[in-house]
């Protein structure tokens with residue numbers, strides 16, 4: 001019998017599917033736990049923007065229609081907000097779709113892509129799916145991307161560099177000076193993907209906004225998302241900003257109706273909900289400060305975070321994950337990321353954070 005794995009690229013046959021955060025319903029079903037606290041997928045704990053929810057209700061009776069395949073209104077609104085032309089915006093089914101399409105469009109066997117170790121797993125999946133080799137560069141000792149080493153890893157066959165700022169799962173950022181030095185070193189024909197899914201959470205004055213670096217000939221793709229700060233992860237809307245010709249190639253690859261109608265109206269309304277954004281940031285800042293204080297008190301090493309999650313060293317990460325699960329707290333084991341001694345904890349509501357700390361104190 002012909003085996004399916006013999007019909008695909010060897011890099012695809014070797015893949016394992018992405019392990020998402022355990023869904024609440026699954027934990028309820030398997031462990032019979034009433035109300036688990038899900039702190040596993042870096043979601044917005046306060047919920048979606050109420051304005052977005054209202055907008056969705058208004059669009060429900062039109063569900064028999066296909067969505068606007070060009071996302072006209074959302075593209076125009078994002079273009080105005082970021083002071084670029086609508087032709088420089090690509091809207092995707094989550095920013096993951098943009099990352100995927102960037103790999104599919106620009107990578108192929110024989111080329112390579114440069115990534116950092118312990119960075120978002122989707123980069124590796126997308127690179128492997130395109131049959132390209134990943135050149136993986138170690139992080140610095142402080143878990144920050146070593147941009148100098150990443151620039152040095154670029155060779156004549158490198159087509160794309162994937163950067164996450166902040167990075168998932170470390171929550172670390174690279175700063176403006178390193179970023180500018182990196183930009184100056186990257187050859188003109190190499191595409192830089194700056195994944196800024198957690199952009200809006202960062203408070204550091206030296207955090208670089210890659211949208212400021214889009215001028216001239218540079219092949220730079222900035223990705224952002226409605227999944228995190230705007231609390232719309234379930235609707236799958238993300239976007240890219242880049243030169244028009246790069247955006248055109250992404251559009252050539254996508255499904256004609258890749259973004260749902262509800263996603264589009266929710267994103268449009270959510271963008272204007274400044275009160276929801278303000279509350280999200282306040283809950284997050286308070287949550288990060290609380291978790292860092294508690295980890296310090298428990299003498300658990302943690303990596304100071306600029307995002308809405310935090311990586312903490314607990315010993316046997318997978319075992320601690322399972323013990324927390326039994327207590328109804330879902331965190332994320334990190335063995336798949338090569339960080340078997342850590343778990344990643346998304347910031348929750350204050351009572352969820354306290355529940356996590358109580359459970360962690362009991363199992364440690």
Ligand SMILES: Cc1ncc(COP(=O)(O)O)c(C=O)c1O
Pocket residue numbers: 041042093094095096097120164166167168195197224225226227233236237238
């Ligand atoms: C670094 C990073 N980039 C991108 C994403 C993708 O988000 P989405 O596809 O929901 O926009 C995530 C989600 O967890 C992430 O952590």
